Amino acid sequence: MKKIALNLGILAAAFSNAQSIKTNIDLVNVKDDKVAVTMEFPKMKSGDVKFHFPKTVPGTYSVDDYGRFIEGIKFLDNKGKELAFTKVNDNTYSLKNAQALSKITYLVNDSFDEENETEKHKAVFSPSGTDIEAGKIFMINTHGFVGYIDNMQDFPYQLVIQKPTDFYGTTALVDQDKSEATDTFTLANYAKLTDSPLMYSKPDYISFNAGGMDLVLGVYSPTGKYKAADFKENLEKMVVAQKKFLGDMNTNKKYAIMLYLAGTEGPQIKGFGALEHHESTSVVLHEMMPKEAIDESIVDVVSHEFFHTVNPLKTHSEEIHYFNYADPKMSQHLWMYEGGTEYFANLFQIQEGLITKDQFLQRISDKIKNSKSYNDTMPFTEMSKNILLDQYKDQYRNVYEKGTLLTMCLDIELRKLSNGEMGYRDMIRKLSQRFGENKPFKDDKLIDELVTITGFPQVKDFYNKYISGSQPTPYAEYLNMVGVEINKQDTPPIFWMIKDPNQTGYNEKNNTFVFDENSALSPFAKSIGFKITDEVLALDGKTINIQNVQEFINYSKTIKDGQNVTVTVLRKNGDKTDKIDLKGKAVLDKITIETLQFKANPTAAEQKLQSQWLTGKK
Secondary structure: OHHHHHHHHHHHHHHHHHOOEEEEEEEEEEEOOEEEEEEEOOOOOOOOEEEEOOOOOOOOOOOOOHHHHEEEEEEEOOOOOEOOOEEOOOOEEEEOOHHHOOEEEEEEEOHHHOOOOOOOOOOOOHHHOOEEEOOOEEEEOHHHOOOEEOOOOOOOEEEEEEOOOOOEEEOOOOOOOOOOOEEEEEEOOHHHHHOOOEEEEOOOEEEEEEOOEEEEEEEEOOOOOOOHHHHHHHHHHHHHHHHHHHHHHOOOOEEEEEEEEEOOOOOOOOOOEEEEOOOEEEEEEEOOOOHHHHHHHHHHHHHHHHHOOOOOOOOOEHHHHOOOOOOOOOOOOHHHHHHHHHHHHHHHHHHOOOOOHHHHHHHHHHHHHHHOOOOOOOOHHHHHHOOOOHHHHOOHHHHOOHHHHHHHHHHHHHHHHOOOOOOHHHHHHHHHHHOEOOEOEOHHHHHHHHHHHHOOOHHHHHHHHHHOOOOOOOHHHHHHHOOEEEEEEEOOOEOOOEOOHHHEEEEOOOOEEEEOOOOOEOHHHHHOOOOOOOEEEEEOOEEOOHHHHHHHHHHHHHOOOOOEEEEEEEEEEOOEEEEEEEEEEOOOEOOEEEEEEEOOOOOHHHHHHHHHHHHOOO
16 A cells, blocks of 8 residues: 555656646846746646736735736747747736747846835835845745746745855745755745745845744844844744734744845835735845834734734635735735735734733724824725725725724724623634635625624624724723823924924935825925825935934924925926925924823723723633
8 A cells, every 4th residue: 555655656656747837936046136037837638828917915905917017928838949928917928829938038136126106116225125135035926926827826846046056035935856956846836936035145044943933034234233033032032922812823833034234335225114925024124223123023013924824814704815916806804815915913912922011002092193194084894805996096004093992892802892701812713614725705704704703793884884884983982981181282383394203214325304105294284285195305415324313303492383384305206306495384283192091990890891801811
């Protein structure tokens, strides 16, 4: 029996390799920051085929058109003769005589080096992007390197990475060869391939077991300021707490974290954060951050991505399960996929003792404040379903603000209905048991499923009012149920470009203040024609020195209402940047600050519900 089984296994493996798509990524012979990719295909059955690169990928919710980073593409037969093709758009190529197709070759440019945003394309969010720096670092989000042919997405991929012998690849994948010059991986299909990022650099990694899960952390720190071992203690504490919080909802036996720390030199990073995968996450943070800040980001950002292993990676609708990379159809349920995940990333910290009650309340307060920068009456399901369209994409970041708050209120609602026996986490556990990685639910039937698994028709009322409806969520009402009240306090009038000065960022390349595009402009900024994309270079001739930035801030605080003011800004104008003076009279803006606090004398019912909410205990 053993001999027969072994022979059958060999035959099966040989058949699988014959039918696989062999993809070679060459990290050795890199020229002009371009990597050569070769894809070899089994015999084509169809005469007409289309070859695609992704328009978008799961977890990004933006149109990135990864095909625009490809050049020099060639379609070849088994004798090396080029086949004619038509380029349909940035991502798609059409062949009429595909029976002869044997191989596709092309060069990949990295998204990190993309210099200019256009009307059509925003810069690719760095954690979902690609970086090619020969001798230093290769950030390989595989969706940026490898394409697919229609109707062949379910073919296995054999991925071969040619690498410098002194480089190490951080990944959750298992290398199947012993060569120092190549790494070989086998992926079941294209979805598994794009679910498997890799980061190659000089070895700096740690591996350990935490909470029964094998974990590897690879770090790229361009100046060597940080080592992977610096973050082990914090990371281990976090993972153990997460595994305890999730219980049987998480079944991961391994997980890989690729931590890319961006330096002051090199490519300009387009967004810090992370992108989730089933067994790994790619993370981009700034090397200038103090270690304490990186530790905090690892807890907040990486934990968010790890919680995605439950939702939507393993519990999701058909839109995600059968994801169409070329023409994606989006789900209605970002409130759950992103909002619920962000809620978990904060809730587990209070329930597992990583933060205090007051710190947790401050986070909720910040999210209430931040959510006010968005359209509070836009149905979340409508926004989610249409998030790739221009008129909706500016609302996306509200999934981390209002989306979190929606799930918080639903958590409190469930606990009140069940006398503390059931919360949001329990509901998601039941949903994951009813469905799973290989059994998607129908997008428009989710609320019916939630009513079924909870047994509470009131859940549908909540959903219809606040998630699919246009009613603003009554946060004060729900927080009052758990013994929390909102205090309002007016601040002295201030002068600045945006309503909340704390949302100001800094561009170290230009020595300018910059602002998130979702920040609300102040009355003064509106009066002088300031644009949210403008970068503040100087105020009344006083330039910004980050080493002594307090002097600049102190000067801004001396400005009186009606005073003549000149703001010098850098403004993008197509491919160039103009330096412009904006002049006007200062308008000081009064801000009302809302803070949350626990009631001094909550009722017994409020105190009980609060305890169940913050501890997760029944």
